[in-house]
Amino acid sequence: MCDPGSVQSRTPKLTAKGRATRERIVAGAAAEFRARGVVATTLDDICRATATSKSQLFHYFPDGREQLLHAVAQHEADRVLLDQEPFLSDLTSWAAWDAWRDAVVARYREQGTSCPLGVLTTSLTRSTPASQEVTARLLEQWQRKITDGIVAMREQGAIAADVEPEQTGAALLAGIQGGVSILMQTGRLTHLEAALDVGIAALRG
Amino acid sequence: MCDPGSVQSRTPKLTAKGRATRERIVAGAAAEFRARGVVATTLDDICRATATSKSQLFHYFPDGREQLLHAVAQHEADRVLLDQEPFLSDLTSWAAWDAWRDAVVARYREQGTSCPLGVLTTSLTRSTPASQEVTARLLEQWQRKITDGIVAMREQGAIAADVEPEQTGAALLAGIQGGVSILMQTGRLTHLEAALDVGIAALRG
């Protein structure tokens, strides 16, 4: 899923230690971005937060800030989906849908305004086309999983046959996305909850 | 609605010419932000685009970039709602709802990826707390208008009595917000359309 090294320019061979350092930088940068925002975070901040030096940073990310941004985007995108498992991949009963809904709400309640998805959609995506692509792919995968769930339920007869999986899935994803966005701006969870509840209720018919 | 001069520090008295220049700067900056993004746009860019000098910029916005950002945020927030009129303020029949839906979709189709709301929610809001407040207030007003429409329809009996205006309005707003957000990242309008269509269909019951 991560596919490291495909887009980013060839990095030198990494030993175990090197890989660990690289990972530490990405994770630390991600945390820093979440906490202070992408624009406000400087490379020196990241060095300080991860106990590394600039030379290490450029050793692992020869293309500099942009490449690091991309790596962090991928890291955060992975996390967004992982955080919804195992529910998201198994939406085959109403109980599973409810559990998924609760997991999403709980996750966003606890992380509040500092969340991977928020960082992706607000800042990272606008920084570089490469990161935008990462976000686009994330959304695609996400919607696919929701749509799969709708199809499964429809085959069971639990969802009416006239419900369009693609369209309804798209609407639900948009609701979540918007709910998170509003959470980022107001600190209130109500819209995310409303979007999920209304969206799933609509599926129930 | 604009309430100029309340939050921003006192600007010197403005003549007609002064007011025009100030407005030109705000509008030009807004356009620049939409086109190139907030982070990528420098004060010099804005000067160039608006045919002004830095001294003018700081003459009208003594607090510098931050104050300008705030003014632009207000400017863009106003535009978001204005763009949906006269439909948004008169959601009292299904025809009105449909017209509103079409207006929103048309607006976002034409402006594509360079839209006021997008700029607000992605970059402006994160730049300064003052701008965040502007966005929060925008969302509040927006939802209020949607909720008013739902209430009106319910009183007519066109919408079932068990529909919660607040919750359903929140979900609809979240859908739009998310639809626009996804539009910004993928260039596709499908999610915005889906959110509106599914949301309004849910109201129809």
Add this chain to the structure above:
DNA sequence: CGCCTTCTGGACCCCCTGGTCCATTCGGGC
């Protein structure tokens, strides 16, 4: 053990950007 590559530290550079200053022009009221 010895060698070569990877890894790390930290000093250094340069440009860009927000912000300042002052001198000049403009323009409206009397």
Add this chain to the structure above:
DNA sequence: GCCCGAATGGACCAGGGGGTCCAGAAGGCG
């Protein structure tokens, strides 16, 4: 026409930020 505050031009400054370099430590492998 005079005068004073508003409006404008443009040179200038300081700091911070991304990015470079080289020397030395560390660590795998024959």
